Amino acid sequence: MRVLPSEAGKSDLLKQSLGNALAVSPKSITGFHILKRSIDARGKTVYINLSCLAFVDEPFHDRELLKFEFKDVSRASQEVLVIGAGPAGEVCAGRLGESGLEVAVVESHLIGGECSYYACMPSKALLRPGELLTEVRRIPGVAEAVTGDLDSGAVLRRRDEIIHNLDDSVQVPWLEQRKVAIYRSRARLDGERRVVAGDDTLIARKAVVVATGSSPLIPPIDGLREANPWTNREITTAKELPARLAILGGGVVGVEMAQASVTLGSQVTLVERGDRLIAREEPFAAADVEQSLREKGVDVMLGTSATAVRAEGGEVTLELDKGGPVHADELVVAIGRKLNSDDIGLDTVGLEPGNPIEVDDAMRATGSDWLYAIGDVNGRALLTHMGKYQARIAADVILGYDSGCVPSNATGARSPRVIFTDPQVAAVGYTLDAAQQDGLNVRAVDVPTQGNAGASFYGRDDARGTARLVVDDDRGVIVGATITGPEISEFLQAATIAVVGEVPLDTLFHAVPAFPTRSEVWLYLLEALGIAVPCGGPPRA
Numbered sequence: 001m002r003v004l005p006s007e008a009g010k011s012d013l014l015k016q017s018l019g020n021a022l023a024v025s026p027k028s029i030t031g032f033h034i035l036k037r038s039i040d041a042r043g044k045t046v047y048i049n050l051s052c053l054a055f056v057d058e059p060f061h062d063r064e065l066l067k068f069e070f071k072d073v074s075r076a077s078q079e080v081l082v083i084g085a086g087p088a089g090e091v092c093a094g095r096l097g098e099s100g101l102e103v104a105v106v107e108s109h110l111i112g113g114e115c116s117y118y119a120c121m122p123s124k125a126l127l128r129p130g131e132l133l134t135e136v137r138r139i140p141g142v143a144e145a146v147t148g149d150l151d152s153g154a155v156l157r158r159r160d161e162i163i164h165n166l167d168d169s170v171q172v173p174w175l176e177q178r179k180v181a182i183y184r185s186r187a188r189l190d191g192e193r194r195v196v197a198g199d200d201t202l203i204a205r206k207a208v209v210v211a212t213g214s215s216p217l218i219p220p221i222d223g224l225r226e227a228n229p230w231t232n233r234e235i236t237t238a239k240e241l242p243a244r245l246a247i248l249g250g251g252v253v254g255v256e257m258a259q260a261s262v263t264l265g266s267q268v269t270l271v272e273r274g275d276r277l278i279a280r281e282e283p284f285a286a287a288d289v290e291q292s293l294r295e296k297g298v299d300v301m302l303g304t305s306a307t308a309v310r311a312e313g314g315e316v317t318l319e320l321d322k323g324g325p326v327h328a329d330e331l332v333v334a335i336g337r338k339l340n341s342d343d344i345g346l347d348t349v350g351l352e353p354g355n356p357i358e359v360d361d362a363m364r365a366t367g368s369d370w371l372y373a374i375g376d377v378n379g380r381a382l383l384t385h386m387g388k389y390q391a392r393i394a395a396d397v398i399l400g401y402d403s404g405c406v407p408s409n410a411t412g413a414r415s416p417r418v419i420f421t422d423p424q425v426a427a428v429g430y431t432l433d434a435a436q437q438d439g440l441n442v443r444a445v446d447v448p449t450q451g452n453a454g455a456s457f458y459g460r461d462d463a464r465g466t467a468r469l470v471v472d473d474d475r476g477v478i479v480g481a482t483i484t485g486p487e488i489s490e491f492l493q494a495a496t497i498a499v500v501g502e503v504p505l506d507t508l509f510h511a512v513p514a515f516p517t518r519s520e521v522w523l524y525l526l527e528a529l530g531i532a533v534p535c536g537g538p539p540r541a
């Protein structure tokens with residue numbers, strides 16, 4: 001079968017290419033209809049149209065009028081089909097729709113995905129009030145004005161507003177305004193450019209974009225599944241926090257949820273197999289977060305593995321290889337993510353189900369010119385902003401603006417990232433250790449985040465943290481930055497620009513931070529690097 005351009009007036013071309021198999025009047029040809037007669041599994045004659053499936057009892061004769069329900073026809077064939085409307089799928093579909101392409105998105109749960117309802121948004125809604133209270137208590141004058149504790153009921157109600165009570169109707173208009181058709185069902189690939197969504201078989205004339213995200217990983221620990229543990233979904237949407245909470249896993253989700261829960265009144269035990277928390281970040285960041293969690297009352301158990309789990313009489317018990325057991329009212333499993341690629345028909349297009357969908361820098365699945373994968377499901381960087389970045393790249397490539405994107409030092413594992421604990425951890429690019437492992441000739445400089453005038457207004461003595469730059473001495477550029485401290489997440493973009501833009505260190509001297517802002521930390525970092533006087537005179541260090 002030939003694929004024809006989608007303008008009107010091609011009925012002759014269609015007939016030419018399909019001969020007697022075509023039973024269609026020119027009147028019914030709108031857009032991109034190509035029909036092919038075939039027999040389905042039950043022996044029924046089926047006319048397959050690249051725009052829809054038309055089931056008929058009798059074979060058609062040449063030139064007989066085949067009546068389509070126009071609405072169905074236009075929905076069933078699209079230029080692009082996007083599977084999954086999380087942040088990645090939404091942005092990609094919206095950008096394509098805005099540019100005039102016919103796009104449909106298929107979503108099995110909520111438009112907005114994990115991030116809007118069960119991840120980024122509710123977790124930050126739970127963390128922010130505690131962060132603010134700590135901040136206020138550090139500042140004389142305002143500390144006296146705030147006496148009581150957090151009102152956890154009000155915090156949870158505000159969280160519900162932020163996640164729109166798990167109702168996605170506020171997110172739908174954004175897609176509708178961009179003329180993106182929405183299918184509400186689970187979708188699977190069904191061969192090249194075909195997607196089965198519930199009872200519909202959809203055809204993508206240009207591309208299929210997989211954006212199915214990820215789910216919590218449940219490790220094979222004896223009794224764990226049977227104990228019905230909470231995941232990020234239950235902890236972020238809990239109507240009430242349990243009195244005693246155990247958390248398995250000291251990665252980003254584990255530490256954020258430990259902090260949110262302890263500040264909202266739970267007694268929290270955090271069990272981590274490794275010898276430190278947030279293992280991918282700089283050791284000083286892990287130490288800062290650990291110290292703060294302990295100070296807040298979290299029982300942090302490092303180098304400890306759960307060996308078995310039992311749930312009895314409303315209590316869950318964690319057996320540990322060292323110490324324990326831990327008794328709790330709920331257990332949250334936060335040991336990592338499983339990519340949603342196991343049940344989406346990857347086998348029908350020659351890919352291995354369950355694996356990350358490997359993509360090139362244009363987000364095209366390896367070896368394909370029509371299949372794209374963006375967001376968590378390609379395994380590159382499990383972060384919303386990176387999924388949205390990949391969505392913009394994929395959309396532009398589909399639109400024909402193949403700009404030959406060059407990956408920078410700030411993608412994949414080195415993407416910009418923030419952990420919203422107290423202190424916050426903001427990082428981009430390499431950690432010192434990762435850079436050395438990659439064979440870079442690097443050195444690190446550290447200065448205190450609070451060591452400048454601007455920090456006075458954040459509670460100079462208590463608002464502690466460290467700012468580190470990892471510098472590639474061969475190229476004279478920054479390849480990594482990590483900053484810890486209260487409310488430093490907004491610092492990250494400056495570091496990201498320096499890393500992605502590979503701004504020469506000497507040039508950074510001229511990027512003068514305003515006084516008295518905490519951004520003056522850059523001044524001290526540059527001084528520590530010995531490039532404080534590049535316009536003449538010897539460097540100081």
Ligand SMILES: Cc1cc2nc3c(=O)[nH]c(=O)nc-3n(C[C@H](O)[C@H](O)[C@H](O)COP(=O)(O)OP(=O)(O)OC[C@H]3O[C@@H](n4cnc5c(N)ncnc54)[C@H](O)[C@@H]3O)c2cc1C
Nearest residue numbers: 084086087088108113114119120187213375376382383384
């Ligand atoms: C607790 C927690 C906190 C987080 N906080 C942050 C944060 O602060 N900042 C940050 O950048 N990242 C954060 N993340 C990560 C972030 O949530 C993910 O990286 C992001 O949601 C990935 O977006 P996505 O579009 O790839 O997938 P998802 O958001 O997972 O969306 C995928 C969508 O596809 C749908 N879907 C799946 N399979 C099918 C199918 N077969 N048919 C139809 N639809 C399907 C799903 O229903 C879902 O709506 C956090 C994660 C967790 C767990």
